[in-house]
Amino acid sequence: MTQVITEQINMEALKKAIDDVFYNQIDSTILYYLQSCVNCKACEAACPFTSTSLKYSPVNKAEVARQLYRFRFTVWGRTIGRAIGGSKKYLKLEEVETMVDYVWHCTNCGACMFVCPMGIDSGALVDLLRQVAFKAGLVPSIYKEIEQLEVSGKYWEVKAFRDAWEGLISKMKSQLGKDIPLDKKSSEVLFYASIYEALVYPDVLMKVAKILDTLKVDWTFMSKPLGIRPPLGLILGDKEGAAEVMKRILDYFTDMSPKYVMLTSGGFEYPALRYTMHEVFEIKPKYEVVHVTELLAKWYEMKRFTIESVEEAITWHDPCQLGRRGGVFEAPRVLMKALSKNFKELPSHGVNSICCSRGGGGCGLPTMIEEMAKLVGITIDDKSKKFLDSTIVPLINAGKLKVDEINKVKASEVLTGCPVCIESISFAVNYYHANTQVKHIVDLLADRIKKV
Numbered sequence: 001m002t003q004v005i006t007e008q009i010n011m012e013a014l015k016k017a018i019d020d021v022f023y024n025q026i027d028s029t030i031l032y033y034l035q036s037c038v039n040c041k042a043c044e045a046a047c048p049f050t051s052t053s054l055k056y057s058p059v060n061k062a063e064v065a066r067q068l069y070r071f072r073f074t075v076w077g078r079t080i081g082r083a084i085g086g087s088k089k090y091l092k093l094e095e096v097e098t099m100v101d102y103v104w105h106c107t108n109c110g111a112c113m114f115v116c117p118m119g120i121d122s123g124a125l126v127d128l129l130r131q132v133a134f135k136a137g138l139v140p141s142i143y144k145e146i147e148q149l150e151v152s153g154k155y156w157e158v159k160a161f162r163d164a165w166e167g168l169i170s171k172m173k174s175q176l177g178k179d180i181p182l183d184k185k186s187s188e189v190l191f192y193a194s195i196y197e198a199l200v201y202p203d204v205l206m207k208v209a210k211i212l213d214t215l216k217v218d219w220t221f222m223s224k225p226l227g228i229r230p231p232l233g234l235i236l237g238d239k240e241g242a243a244e245v246m247k248r249i250l251d252y253f254t255d256m257s258p259k260y261v262m263l264t265s266g267g268f269e270y271p272a273l274r275y276t277m278h279e280v281f282e283i284k285p286k287y288e289v290v291h292v293t294e295l296l297a298k299w300y301e302m303k304r305f306t307i308e309s310v311e312e313a314i315t316w317h318d319p320c321q322l323g324r325r326g327g328v329f330e331a332p333r334v335l336m337k338a339l340s341k342n343f344k345e346l347p348s349h350g351v352n353s354i355c356c357s358r359g360g361g362g363c364g365l366p367t368m369i370e371e372m373a374k375l376v377g378i379t380i381d382d383k384s385k386k387f388l389d390s391t392i393v394p395l396i397n398a399g400k401l402k403v404d405e406i407n408k409v410k411a412s413e414v415l416t417g418c419p420v421c422i423e424s425i426s427f428a429v430n431y432y433h434a435n436t437q438v439k440h441i442v443d444l445l446a447d448r449i450k451k452v
Protein backbone atom coordinates (compact mmCIF):
# COMPACT_ATOMS: atom_id res chain seq x y z
CA MET A 1 0.00 0.00 0.00
CA THR A 2 2.57 2.44 1.03
CA GLN A 3 4.56 2.47 -2.19
CA VAL A 4 1.48 4.07 -3.63
CA ILE A 5 2.24 7.08 -1.47
CA THR A 6 5.97 7.06 -0.99
CA GLU A 7 7.20 6.33 -4.51
CA GLN A 8 8.57 9.83 -4.91
CA ILE A 9 9.59 10.44 -1.37
CA ASN A 10 11.73 13.45 -0.67
CA MET A 11 14.07 12.35 2.12
CA GLU A 12 15.25 15.91 2.82
CA ALA A 13 11.66 17.08 3.28
CA LEU A 14 11.10 14.17 5.64
CA LYS A 15 14.15 15.01 7.77
CA LYS A 16 12.96 18.59 8.01
CA ALA A 17 9.48 17.42 8.99
CA ILE A 18 10.92 15.17 11.72
CA ASP A 19 12.93 18.11 13.09
CA ASP A 20 10.19 20.71 12.76
CA VAL A 21 7.10 18.71 13.63
CA PHE A 22 8.18 15.82 15.81
CA TYR A 23 10.91 17.25 18.00
CA ASN A 24 9.17 20.59 18.34
CA GLN A 25 6.02 19.12 19.77
CA ILE A 26 7.46 16.98 22.55
CA ASP A 27 5.77 18.47 25.60
CA SER A 28 5.43 16.93 29.06
CA THR A 29 2.46 14.75 28.07
CA ILE A 30 4.10 13.40 24.91
CA LEU A 31 7.31 12.93 26.86
CA TYR A 32 5.45 10.77 29.36
CA TYR A 33 3.96 8.66 26.52
CA LEU A 34 7.40 8.23 24.98
CA GLN A 35 9.14 7.28 28.22
CA SER A 36 6.63 5.17 30.12
CA CYS A 37 5.84 2.14 27.97
CA VAL A 38 6.60 -1.12 29.80
CA ASN A 39 6.01 -3.13 26.63
CA CYS A 40 3.29 -5.25 28.26
CA LYS A 41 1.27 -5.30 25.00
CA ALA A 42 -2.04 -4.90 26.82
CA CYS A 43 -2.98 -2.35 24.12
CA GLU A 44 -2.75 -4.92 21.34
CA ALA A 45 -6.19 -6.44 21.75
CA ALA A 46 -7.96 -3.06 22.01
CA CYS A 47 -6.90 -1.76 18.59
CA PRO A 48 -9.34 -2.29 15.70
CA PHE A 49 -6.41 -2.81 13.34
CA THR A 50 -4.73 -5.63 15.26
CA SER A 51 -7.28 -8.02 13.79
CA THR A 52 -5.74 -7.22 10.39
CA SER A 53 -2.13 -7.67 11.50
CA LEU A 54 -0.20 -7.61 14.76
CA LYS A 55 2.18 -5.14 13.15
CA TYR A 56 -0.57 -2.53 13.61
CA SER A 57 -0.69 -2.94 17.39
CA PRO A 58 -0.58 0.46 19.14
CA VAL A 59 2.77 -0.18 20.82
CA ASN A 60 4.33 -1.19 17.52
CA LYS A 61 3.06 1.87 15.63
CA ALA A 62 4.21 4.19 18.42
CA GLU A 63 7.64 2.53 18.42
CA VAL A 64 8.58 4.66 15.38
CA ALA A 65 8.13 7.76 17.52
CA ARG A 66 10.02 6.20 20.43
CA GLN A 67 12.99 5.33 18.20
CA LEU A 68 13.26 8.94 17.06
CA TYR A 69 12.97 10.17 20.62
CA ARG A 70 15.60 7.77 22.06
CA PHE A 71 18.26 8.74 19.53
CA ARG A 72 18.47 12.27 20.80
CA PHE A 73 17.25 12.12 24.37
CA THR A 74 18.21 8.88 26.13
CA VAL A 75 21.57 7.45 27.15
CA TRP A 76 20.54 4.03 25.86
CA GLY A 77 19.48 5.54 22.55
CA ARG A 78 22.80 7.33 22.17
CA THR A 79 24.83 4.21 22.92
CA ILE A 80 23.69 0.59 22.54
CA GLY A 81 20.35 1.63 21.06
CA ARG A 82 22.09 3.07 18.00
CA ALA A 83 24.12 -0.11 17.53
CA ILE A 84 21.15 -2.46 17.67
CA GLY A 85 18.66 -0.26 15.79
CA GLY A 86 16.50 0.76 18.76
CA SER A 87 17.01 4.42 18.05
CA LYS A 88 17.11 6.45 14.86
CA LYS A 89 17.98 10.03 14.04
CA TYR A 90 15.86 9.94 10.90
CA LEU A 91 14.26 7.09 8.95
CA LYS A 92 15.45 5.01 6.01
CA LEU A 93 13.26 4.72 2.93
CA GLU A 94 11.70 1.39 3.95
CA GLU A 95 11.13 2.73 7.47
CA VAL A 96 9.32 5.73 6.04
CA GLU A 97 7.09 3.40 4.07
CA THR A 98 6.33 1.46 7.23
CA MET A 99 5.55 4.66 9.13
CA VAL A 100 3.16 5.85 6.44
CA ASP A 101 1.46 2.46 6.44
CA TYR A 102 1.09 2.66 10.23
CA VAL A 103 -0.39 6.16 10.34
CA TRP A 104 -3.25 5.11 8.07
CA HIS A 105 -4.02 2.25 10.43
CA CYS A 106 -5.04 4.32 13.42
CA THR A 107 -8.37 6.09 13.88
CA ASN A 108 -7.25 7.86 17.03
CA CYS A 109 -10.05 5.97 18.72
CA GLY A 110 -8.41 6.09 22.16
CA ALA A 111 -9.14 2.43 22.98
CA CYS A 112 -5.46 1.65 23.62
CA MET A 113 -5.17 4.42 26.21
CA PHE A 114 -8.04 2.99 28.26
CA VAL A 115 -6.46 -0.45 28.58
CA CYS A 116 -2.84 0.66 28.98
CA PRO A 117 -1.69 0.30 32.61
CA MET A 118 0.39 3.46 32.10
CA GLY A 119 -2.44 5.43 30.44
CA ILE A 120 -0.40 5.92 27.26
CA ASP A 121 -2.30 7.45 24.35
CA SER A 122 -0.61 5.75 21.39
CA GLY A 123 -3.12 7.49 19.12
CA ALA A 124 -1.54 10.83 20.09
CA LEU A 125 1.89 9.51 19.07
CA VAL A 126 0.50 8.20 15.79
CA ASP A 127 -1.09 11.61 15.24
CA LEU A 128 2.34 13.21 15.62
CA LEU A 129 3.74 10.82 13.01
CA ARG A 130 0.82 11.67 10.73
CA GLN A 131 1.74 15.34 11.02
CA VAL A 132 5.30 14.41 10.03
CA ALA A 133 3.95 12.48 7.04
CA PHE A 134 1.74 15.41 5.98
CA LYS A 135 4.58 17.92 6.22
CA ALA A 136 6.80 15.63 4.15
CA GLY A 137 4.13 15.35 1.44
CA LEU A 138 3.31 11.73 2.24
CA VAL A 139 -0.47 11.97 2.21
CA PRO A 140 -2.61 10.10 -0.32
CA SER A 141 -3.26 12.70 -3.01
CA ILE A 142 -6.99 12.11 -3.02
CA TYR A 143 -7.28 12.99 0.68
CA LYS A 144 -5.05 15.99 0.32
CA GLU A 145 -6.97 17.44 -2.63
CA ILE A 146 -10.28 17.17 -0.78
CA GLU A 147 -8.78 18.72 2.34
CA GLN A 148 -7.21 21.60 0.40
CA LEU A 149 -10.59 22.35 -1.12
CA GLU A 150 -11.86 22.82 2.41
CA VAL A 151 -8.89 24.90 3.60
CA SER A 152 -9.07 27.22 0.55
CA GLY A 153 -12.81 27.75 0.98
CA LYS A 154 -13.34 26.77 -2.67
CA TYR A 155 -15.61 23.90 -1.66
CA TRP A 156 -18.51 26.34 -1.93
CA GLU A 157 -17.78 26.74 -5.66
CA VAL A 158 -18.47 23.01 -6.20
CA LYS A 159 -21.89 22.78 -7.82
CA ALA A 160 -22.72 19.38 -6.32
CA PHE A 161 -22.01 20.71 -2.82
CA ARG A 162 -24.07 23.88 -3.34
CA ASP A 163 -26.93 21.85 -4.79
CA ALA A 164 -26.86 19.46 -1.82
CA TRP A 165 -26.90 22.32 0.68
CA GLU A 166 -29.47 24.48 -1.05
CA GLY A 167 -31.61 21.40 -1.75
CA LEU A 168 -31.51 20.55 1.95
CA ILE A 169 -32.63 24.02 2.99
CA SER A 170 -35.44 24.04 0.48
CA LYS A 171 -36.61 20.56 1.59
CA MET A 172 -36.56 21.69 5.23
CA LYS A 173 -38.74 24.65 4.26
CA SER A 174 -41.29 22.54 2.44
CA GLN A 175 -41.31 19.93 5.21
CA LEU A 176 -42.05 22.55 7.85
CA GLY A 177 -44.31 24.56 5.55
CA LYS A 178 -42.51 27.81 6.31
CA ASP A 179 -39.18 29.60 6.03
CA ILE A 180 -36.44 28.29 8.25
CA PRO A 181 -34.29 30.71 10.25
CA LEU A 182 -30.85 31.19 8.67
CA ASP A 183 -27.80 32.82 10.31
CA LYS A 184 -29.98 34.26 13.06
CA LYS A 185 -28.01 35.74 15.93
CA SER A 186 -28.52 34.94 19.63
CA SER A 187 -30.86 31.99 19.13
CA GLU A 188 -31.07 29.16 21.65
CA VAL A 189 -29.73 26.57 19.19
CA LEU A 190 -27.41 26.97 16.23
CA PHE A 191 -28.02 23.76 14.32
CA TYR A 192 -24.62 22.92 12.84
CA ALA A 193 -24.02 20.53 9.94
CA SER A 194 -21.32 19.97 7.32
CA ILE A 195 -21.57 19.27 3.59
CA TYR A 196 -20.65 15.67 4.28
CA GLU A 197 -23.71 15.21 6.47
CA ALA A 198 -25.93 16.99 3.95
CA LEU A 199 -24.72 14.45 1.40
CA VAL A 200 -24.83 11.24 3.45
CA TYR A 201 -27.86 11.75 5.69
CA PRO A 202 -30.05 14.70 4.64
CA ASP A 203 -33.07 12.87 6.12
CA VAL A 204 -31.48 12.93 9.57
CA LEU A 205 -30.88 16.68 9.30
CA MET A 206 -34.48 17.21 8.19
CA LYS A 207 -35.72 15.18 11.15
CA VAL A 208 -33.66 17.33 13.51
CA ALA A 209 -35.30 20.42 12.00
CA LYS A 210 -38.68 18.79 12.55
CA ILE A 211 -37.87 18.08 16.22
CA LEU A 212 -36.73 21.68 16.79
CA ASP A 213 -39.90 22.97 15.16
CA THR A 214 -42.15 20.56 17.12
CA LEU A 215 -40.56 21.62 20.39
CA LYS A 216 -40.86 25.29 19.40
CA VAL A 217 -37.16 25.86 19.97
CA ASP A 218 -35.65 29.20 19.02
CA TRP A 219 -33.16 27.86 16.45
CA THR A 220 -31.17 28.78 13.38
CA PHE A 221 -29.41 26.95 10.56
CA MET A 222 -26.42 27.96 8.42
CA SER A 223 -27.05 29.55 5.03
CA LYS A 224 -23.65 28.12 3.96
CA PRO A 225 -21.72 25.18 5.40
CA LEU A 226 -18.44 25.90 7.15
CA GLY A 227 -16.53 23.11 5.44
CA ILE A 228 -16.72 19.70 3.80
CA ARG A 229 -16.33 17.94 7.13
CA PRO A 230 -14.33 20.51 8.98
CA PRO A 231 -11.61 20.49 10.12
CA LEU A 232 -10.41 17.69 7.81
CA GLY A 233 -6.83 18.86 8.39
CA LEU A 234 -6.91 17.49 11.92
CA ILE A 235 -7.26 13.91 10.74
CA LEU A 236 -4.78 14.30 7.88
CA GLY A 237 -2.04 15.80 10.04
CA ASP A 238 -2.39 19.32 8.60
CA LYS A 239 -2.40 21.31 11.81
CA GLU A 240 -2.01 24.66 10.08
CA GLY A 241 -4.79 24.01 7.56
CA ALA A 242 -7.04 22.81 10.38
CA ALA A 243 -6.34 26.01 12.32
CA GLU A 244 -7.37 28.14 9.31
CA VAL A 245 -10.64 26.28 8.97
CA MET A 246 -11.30 26.34 12.73
CA LYS A 247 -10.76 30.11 12.79
CA ARG A 248 -13.57 30.54 10.25
CA ILE A 249 -15.83 28.31 12.32
CA LEU A 250 -14.94 30.07 15.55
CA ASP A 251 -15.67 33.47 13.98
CA TYR A 252 -19.07 32.27 12.79
CA PHE A 253 -20.02 30.70 16.13
CA THR A 254 -18.90 33.84 17.97
CA ASP A 255 -20.81 36.08 15.58
CA MET A 256 -23.99 34.00 15.86
CA SER A 257 -23.59 33.78 19.61
CA PRO A 258 -26.17 31.06 20.32
CA LYS A 259 -26.67 29.34 23.66
CA TYR A 260 -25.90 25.95 22.12
CA VAL A 261 -24.12 24.85 18.95
CA MET A 262 -25.69 21.48 18.25
CA LEU A 263 -23.99 18.79 16.13
CA THR A 264 -25.53 15.59 14.80
CA SER A 265 -22.05 14.20 14.12
CA GLY A 266 -20.29 12.51 17.00
CA GLY A 267 -17.21 11.86 14.87
CA PHE A 268 -13.93 13.79 15.10
CA GLU A 269 -15.80 17.07 14.58
CA TYR A 270 -17.26 16.77 18.05
CA PRO A 271 -14.03 16.92 20.13
CA ALA A 272 -12.50 19.22 17.48
CA LEU A 273 -15.21 21.88 17.68
CA ARG A 274 -15.99 21.41 21.35
CA TYR A 275 -12.44 21.28 22.74
CA THR A 276 -9.54 21.56 20.26
CA MET A 277 -10.77 24.70 18.49
CA HIS A 278 -11.10 26.66 21.73
CA GLU A 279 -7.81 25.32 23.09
CA VAL A 280 -5.96 26.32 19.91
CA PHE A 281 -7.25 29.89 20.07
CA GLU A 282 -7.23 30.03 23.88
CA ILE A 283 -10.85 31.11 24.01
CA LYS A 284 -13.48 30.33 26.57
CA PRO A 285 -16.66 30.29 24.48
CA LYS A 286 -19.91 31.82 25.68
CA TYR A 287 -21.84 29.12 23.84
CA GLU A 288 -21.80 25.37 24.53
CA VAL A 289 -21.01 22.86 21.76
CA VAL A 290 -23.19 19.77 22.23
CA HIS A 291 -24.14 16.61 20.40
CA VAL A 292 -27.83 16.33 19.55
CA THR A 293 -28.20 13.47 22.07
CA GLU A 294 -26.91 15.68 24.89
CA LEU A 295 -29.45 18.39 24.23
CA LEU A 296 -32.37 16.02 23.67
CA ALA A 297 -31.55 14.00 26.81
CA LYS A 298 -31.42 17.23 28.80
CA TRP A 299 -34.77 18.42 27.43
CA TYR A 300 -36.29 14.96 27.96
CA GLU A 301 -35.23 14.97 31.60
CA MET A 302 -36.65 18.51 31.92
CA LYS A 303 -39.91 16.97 30.61
CA ARG A 304 -40.08 19.21 27.55
CA PHE A 305 -41.31 16.11 25.66
CA THR A 306 -42.13 12.43 26.08
CA ILE A 307 -40.92 9.54 23.95
CA GLU A 308 -43.25 6.87 22.61
CA SER A 309 -41.29 3.65 22.98
CA VAL A 310 -40.90 0.75 20.52
CA GLU A 311 -41.03 -2.99 21.30
CA GLU A 312 -37.94 -3.96 19.34
CA ALA A 313 -34.54 -4.80 20.83
CA ILE A 314 -32.25 -1.89 20.03
CA THR A 315 -28.61 -1.26 20.82
CA TRP A 316 -26.23 1.71 20.85
CA HIS A 317 -22.79 1.93 19.26
CA ASP A 318 -20.57 4.45 21.11
CA PRO A 319 -18.66 6.47 18.49
CA CYS A 320 -15.05 6.71 19.74
CA GLN A 321 -14.79 10.46 19.24
CA LEU A 322 -18.10 11.15 20.97
CA GLY A 323 -17.50 8.66 23.79
CA ARG A 324 -13.87 8.02 24.66
CA ARG A 325 -12.58 11.29 23.16
CA GLY A 326 -15.64 13.41 23.96
CA GLY A 327 -16.92 11.96 27.24
CA VAL A 328 -20.54 11.53 26.06
CA PHE A 329 -21.84 8.17 27.28
CA GLU A 330 -24.82 8.89 29.48
CA ALA A 331 -27.00 11.15 27.26
CA PRO A 332 -27.57 8.62 24.44
CA ARG A 333 -28.47 5.99 27.03
CA VAL A 334 -31.13 8.22 28.57
CA LEU A 335 -32.75 8.39 25.14
CA MET A 336 -32.16 4.73 24.27
CA LYS A 337 -33.81 3.52 27.50
CA ALA A 338 -36.79 5.78 26.82
CA LEU A 339 -36.97 4.55 23.23
CA SER A 340 -37.21 0.84 24.15
CA LYS A 341 -37.51 -1.31 27.25
CA ASN A 342 -35.55 -3.74 25.13
CA PHE A 343 -32.46 -1.54 24.99
CA LYS A 344 -29.45 -3.84 25.17
CA GLU A 345 -25.83 -2.87 25.62
CA LEU A 346 -23.30 -4.38 23.24
CA PRO A 347 -20.85 -6.65 25.10
CA SER A 348 -18.13 -4.02 24.50
CA HIS A 349 -19.58 -0.59 25.17
CA GLY A 350 -18.80 2.72 26.82
CA VAL A 351 -15.05 3.22 27.19
CA ASN A 352 -14.52 -0.32 25.87
CA SER A 353 -16.53 0.16 22.67
CA ILE A 354 -14.95 -1.40 19.58
CA CYS A 355 -14.10 1.23 16.97
CA CYS A 356 -15.84 1.03 13.57
CA SER A 357 -12.29 1.33 12.10
CA ARG A 358 -12.90 4.58 10.18
CA GLY A 359 -13.24 8.18 11.32
CA GLY A 360 -10.33 9.98 12.95
CA GLY A 361 -7.64 8.67 10.62
CA GLY A 362 -9.42 5.90 8.73
CA CYS A 363 -11.14 8.67 6.78
CA GLY A 364 -14.36 7.03 5.71
CA LEU A 365 -15.28 4.23 3.37
CA PRO A 366 -13.30 3.93 0.15
CA THR A 367 -16.54 4.04 -1.82
CA MET A 368 -17.53 7.24 -0.05
CA ILE A 369 -14.16 8.86 -0.81
CA GLU A 370 -14.47 7.82 -4.46
CA GLU A 371 -17.97 9.29 -4.60
CA MET A 372 -16.73 12.55 -3.06
CA ALA A 373 -13.83 12.71 -5.55
CA LYS A 374 -16.27 12.30 -8.44
CA LEU A 375 -18.47 15.08 -7.09
CA VAL A 376 -15.62 17.56 -6.93
CA GLY A 377 -14.03 16.46 -10.18
CA ILE A 378 -10.87 14.87 -8.75
CA THR A 379 -9.51 12.11 -10.95
CA ILE A 380 -8.84 8.89 -9.08
CA ASP A 381 -5.66 7.57 -10.60
CA ASP A 382 -4.44 3.98 -10.26
CA LYS A 383 -2.27 4.80 -7.24
CA SER A 384 -5.14 6.40 -5.35
CA LYS A 385 -7.44 3.56 -6.29
CA LYS A 386 -4.92 1.01 -4.98
CA PHE A 387 -4.58 2.99 -1.77
CA LEU A 388 -8.35 3.15 -1.26
CA ASP A 389 -8.77 -0.55 -2.01
CA SER A 390 -6.08 -1.36 0.53
CA THR A 391 -8.19 0.19 3.29
CA ILE A 392 -11.02 -2.32 2.86
CA VAL A 393 -9.48 -5.31 4.68
CA PRO A 394 -9.26 -3.56 8.08
CA LEU A 395 -12.88 -2.51 7.64
CA ILE A 396 -13.91 -6.11 7.03
CA ASN A 397 -11.88 -7.42 9.97
CA ALA A 398 -12.95 -4.79 12.50
CA GLY A 399 -16.50 -5.04 11.20
CA LYS A 400 -16.59 -8.75 12.04
CA LEU A 401 -15.95 -7.96 15.73
CA LYS A 402 -18.81 -5.45 15.74
CA VAL A 403 -21.23 -7.68 13.85
CA ASP A 404 -20.53 -10.62 16.19
CA GLU A 405 -21.46 -8.39 19.13
CA ILE A 406 -24.63 -7.12 17.43
CA ASN A 407 -25.65 -10.71 16.71
CA LYS A 408 -25.10 -11.66 20.36
CA VAL A 409 -27.62 -9.09 21.61
CA LYS A 410 -29.98 -9.82 18.68
CA ALA A 411 -30.70 -6.14 18.12
CA SER A 412 -33.03 -5.34 15.24
CA GLU A 413 -31.59 -1.81 15.10
CA VAL A 414 -28.17 -0.42 15.92
CA LEU A 415 -28.43 3.26 16.68
CA THR A 416 -25.51 5.63 16.87
CA GLY A 417 -24.59 9.29 16.45
CA CYS A 418 -21.83 9.54 13.84
CA PRO A 419 -22.18 9.44 10.04
CA VAL A 420 -18.95 7.50 9.52
CA CYS A 421 -19.89 4.89 12.14
CA ILE A 422 -23.24 4.44 10.35
CA GLU A 423 -21.50 3.90 7.02
CA SER A 424 -18.79 1.63 8.39
CA ILE A 425 -21.04 -0.59 10.49
CA SER A 426 -23.61 -0.76 7.67
CA PHE A 427 -20.83 -1.96 5.40
CA ALA A 428 -19.99 -4.76 7.87
CA VAL A 429 -23.65 -5.63 8.46
CA ASN A 430 -24.14 -6.04 4.71
CA TYR A 431 -20.86 -7.86 4.24
CA TYR A 432 -21.68 -10.44 6.93
CA HIS A 433 -25.42 -10.55 6.12
CA ALA A 434 -26.43 -9.61 9.67
CA ASN A 435 -30.11 -9.15 10.36
CA THR A 436 -30.14 -5.58 11.65
CA GLN A 437 -30.30 -1.97 10.51
CA VAL A 438 -27.84 0.78 11.38
CA LYS A 439 -29.31 4.25 11.87
CA HIS A 440 -28.72 7.63 13.44
CA ILE A 441 -30.61 7.81 16.75
CA VAL A 442 -32.57 10.80 15.42
CA ASP A 443 -33.96 8.58 12.67
CA LEU A 444 -35.92 6.54 15.20
CA LEU A 445 -36.46 9.29 17.73
CA ALA A 446 -37.94 12.00 15.53
CA ASP A 447 -41.32 10.34 14.99
CA ARG A 448 -41.60 9.24 18.62
CA ILE A 449 -41.12 12.59 20.33
CA LYS A 450 -44.34 14.12 21.66
CA LYS A 451 -44.35 17.65 22.98
CA VAL A 452 -45.73 17.90 26.52
Ligand code: SF4
Pocket residue numbers: 036037038039040041042043044058059115116117118119120122
Ligand atom coordinates in the same frame (compact mmCIF):
# COMPACT_ATOMS: atom_id res chain seq x y z
S1 SF4 B 1 -0.38 -1.19 27.02
FE1 SF4 B 1 0.79 0.69 27.38
S2 SF4 B 1 2.61 0.03 28.47
FE2 SF4 B 1 1.70 -1.82 27.57
S3 SF4 B 1 2.69 -2.04 25.56
FE3 SF4 B 1 0.84 -0.84 25.20
S4 SF4 B 1 1.55 1.30 25.36
FE4 SF4 B 1 3.14 0.05 26.31
Ligand code: SF4
Pocket residue numbers: 046047048049057058061105106107108109110111112113122123124126355
Ligand atom coordinates in the same frame (compact mmCIF):
# COMPACT_ATOMS: atom_id res chain seq x y z
S1 SF4 C 1 -5.94 5.07 19.03
FE1 SF4 C 1 -7.25 3.32 18.43
S2 SF4 C 1 -6.65 2.86 16.33
FE2 SF4 C 1 -5.05 4.16 17.18
S3 SF4 C 1 -3.51 2.77 17.96
FE3 SF4 C 1 -4.89 3.21 19.66
S4 SF4 C 1 -6.43 1.59 19.60
FE4 SF4 C 1 -5.38 1.56 17.64
